Amino acid sequence: MTADDRLFLGASRRPDDSYQQAEELLLKYANRHGLVTGATGTGKTVTLQVLAEGFSNAGVPVFCADVKGDLSGIAMMGEAKDFLAKRAETIQLDPYEFQEFPVIFWDLFGEKGHPIRTTISEMGPLLLSRLMNLSEAQEGVLNIAFRIADEEGLLLLDMKDLQALLTHVAERSDEIGARYGNVSKQSVGAIQRTLLVLEQQGAEHFFGEPALNIADIMRTTRDGRGAINVLAADKLMMNPRLYATFLLWLLSELFEELPEVGDPDRPKLVFFFDEAHLLFDEAPKILVDRVEQVVRLIRSKGVGVYFVTQNPVDVPETVLSQLGNRIQHALRAYTPREQKAVKTAADTFRPNPDFDCFEAITQLGVGEALVSTLEAKGVPSMVQRTLIRPPASRLGPITEAERGALLKESPVAGQYDKEIDRESAFEILQKRAEEKAKAEAAAQEREEQEEEGERGSRWSMPDFGDNGTSRRTSRSRTTRPRTRTSNRQTVTEAAMKSVVRSVGSSLGRALVRGILGSLKKGF
Structure with missing residues (x-):
């Protein structure tokens, strides 16, 4: 099903309604991007599964979103079913072998896969x-x-x-x-x-650490197969803007982190953008320009981007022109808008004289598609009406027990499951707010103390200890302050005071002598 340099997609239908010619996708041009379109129920999911299987066997890691839960079966061995066996026989796929593929499950909410976070x-x-x-x-x-x-x-x-x-x-x-x-x-x-x-x-589950390491979605197994990274998107689709923003972020991260490799023999990674119309719905021009830039330049990083949507008009013309490999499933043309979409799809193919593209698109059966891939020198091949090969893995979802076992065996088990909250903004x-509050409180306290001091006495008493303080305090309570009428005196007043002091002193001495003399006589 996979040669060294190409993927087997199916067999083209000849004018006699037989399917003989193999339709293949050259790995050398797989990084030139692609488009898978078709109405609901026409086989887009199975085509995506077939492409993912082929890339994995070729050693190319894959990242894809599981919007309805059906794609998870790619992790399990396929099961024999009559309609699958019949399709394999019709396109002469012999032997038709079943296979399981190395799958890593991811989930932004951490419920059905390892959490994916970014900052x-x-x-x-x-x-x-x-x-x-x-x-x-x-x-x-x-x-x-x-x-x-x-x-x-x-x-x-x-x-x-x-x-x-x-x-x-x-x-x-x-x-x-x-x-x-x-x-x-x-x-x-x-x-x-x-x-x-x-x-x-x-959305808070998506922002935080540990952030996704791009290298973890670009793993290969020991036997050389590429890992198929399946994003559980059934719950995520309840918030389509988050879904589209996440996938665009991942695409931008790949563009910024991966080195330039030119045109390698095979892609370093293939990225499937399912429900691609959600990316462009009501998107501002600056965002559309960003997508166009990434799609145009990421090819040299070795990354192939494949948009999966119902209608080719869902993708802006500037982006549509960058998609070289195209697979168009059936579309209906009952309304003018649907007719315009069919005509747009038909006009993007290199015409085949054996059939009319417009009519063929409206008549394709389930599992059939118009296929045009890049041939030598990057020239689009003539469009062919192709029956897509049956998948080798299981069709439909896996059980919760099977998913749990695969998560335990995952190469990134335990690496992203526990959230880290380190110091940040x-x-x-x-x-800063706490320090500012403390500083303001301290300033307020100093201000209050200063105001209190201004309302009190300007003077302070020295501290002599308890005893000195008590004595001085007691004395100060009983002693009346002496008042002076004036601190100045005249010359006459000074002379009179001197005479009084002299007389007082002489009289005092005479009284003392008299008293002492009378005491001696008594003894």
Whole structure:
């Protein structure tokens, strides 16, 4: 089913309705991207499964989303079914062998696979604005917030970091606005309310650490097969904007981290973007330009991107022109819009004189598709009406017990299951707020003490100990203060005081002698 340099897709139908010619995808041109389209129930999921199997056997890792849960069966050995055996016989697939494939299950919510996380910083303001559907003014505020975080060394890891940063920006809106432009508290409040909605939808599981290491989705087994990374997206599809933003983030990370390799013999990774229309619905032009840029340039990184959607008009023309390998399942053409979609699909193929593409697209059966792949020198092959080969793995979902066993045996088991919460913007800003509150409290206390001191006496008493203090205190309570009418005296007053002191002294001495004399006589 897989040669050294190509993948077997199925057999093309000849004018006599026989299927003989093999339709193959050259691995050398598999990084030129591709498109798988078709109405619901026409076989897109099985085609995706067949492509993933082929790439895995060729040693190419695969990342794909399991939107309905049907793709998980790729991890288990296929089971014999009559319609599968009949298809294998029709396209002369002999032998038709069953096989199980190395699968790693992922889940943003950590329920059906290993958690996938990234940090707020890695997501960036552009994708976050898309995720939150922000207005131009709100997106500008978010860009300013990221700038402040860079200047102040604030790590943005999870949603509480972003919430704390926005509060910080709002408190300093006047100062920040003077440097970077108006930062209205109304815009900040609108962003915070949107974050609350995302948190209620489960987006907080996606932001945090440990962040996904891109190398873990590019693993190969010891026998040389590429790992098939299956993202459980059934619950994620309840929030289609988060789904689209996550896949675009992953694509951007691959583009930024992988080295240039030119055109390798086979891709380093193949990325399937299922329900691709969700990426472009109501997307601003700047985001569409970003997707176009990544798709155009990531080819040189050795990554092939395959968009899977119902209708080719779901993909912008600028992106559609970059997709070289195309598989078109049946479309219906009952309404003018459907007819336009069929005509668009038919016009993108290199015509085949044996049939009319427009009519063929509307007449294809389940499992049939119009196939055109890149041939030598990257030239599209003539479109062929092809019956896609049956898958080698199980069709349909696996059981919960089987999934649990595979998760335990996973090469990344235990690596992402426990969330890490290290110091980041939330903790740093919280410490700053506490230190600021302590400083303000201390300043207030000093101010109160100073005010109290001003209301009291200007003088203070020296400390002589308890005894001295008590004696001085007792004395001060009983002694009346002496008053002076004046500190100045005349010359006459001074002379009179001197005479009085002299007379007083002489008289005192005479009295003493008299008293002493009478005492002696008595003895």
